[in-house]
Amino acid sequence: MTQIGIIGGSGFDDPTLFENQVEREVTTPFGKPSDVLIEGQIKGVPCVLLARHGRKHQFQPSDVNYRANIWALKQVGCTHILATTATGSLVEEYKPGDLVILNDFIDRTWGRKCTFYDRTEGGPKGVCHLPMHPAFCERARNAMITAARTRGYRYHETGTAVVIQGPRFSSRAESLMHRQWGGHLVNMTTVPEVVLAKEAGLSYAAVALVTDYDCWRENETSVSVSEVLAMFAKNVKKAADVIIDAVQVLAAETDRQYLSAHQEQVSSAIMLKE
């Protein structure tokens, strides 16, 4: 069965879109997720919504319990996770308002818990050295790409996100360095979310919504919270539409071999299981 976790969750407030909603409070060996899980269906497909930062946006990026979020979705039976994320742009062609289906990341975070395999009681056993390429599930990415194309939105099929620790934005020197590194986008949450979803053996993809040009452009003001919030509010429906349609694409597929392949990749990455 397909059940799809949706992280981000803004833009799914329409009760006629998200049918038969039930709130479920859960806990995991890694603690509590950011908020209740909201279970329901999108056009008949079982889905579970989770607000990454909590519904009151009470957790800043470095304080989100990413492990509990991913584990909770896995625990209630999700096979896939589709996420939305607000991002700054590091290249001219990725314009505010565009959608980007992420395909890679550069990790500039520190001190975040990036593995389930750390001998937490009730967690999995062993040491896990998981390859990170490809970082995102190609099948879930393709479903998002199909959805974005069909809707006629401006989108980019690939993009590398530089993930910074926050909560501050980058300095100009950092922003210029991130550009030189080949980053297209910058945000604060894709790591460790994508890493943990992969370690959980789930199919994970993320649609980034470009909200600003960070601070690398000459003679332009730096990104601000008000700019990010306004652009996000204005465009979040596009990201939600992509997820809504990608849910249908994924649920209609009959070849589900890739889901076992994700799990096998994790099994083969574990040492010292005893």
Ligand code: ADE
């Ligand atoms: N999220 C949205 N815009 C951002 C930026 N410029 N830097 C980091 N995170 C962001």
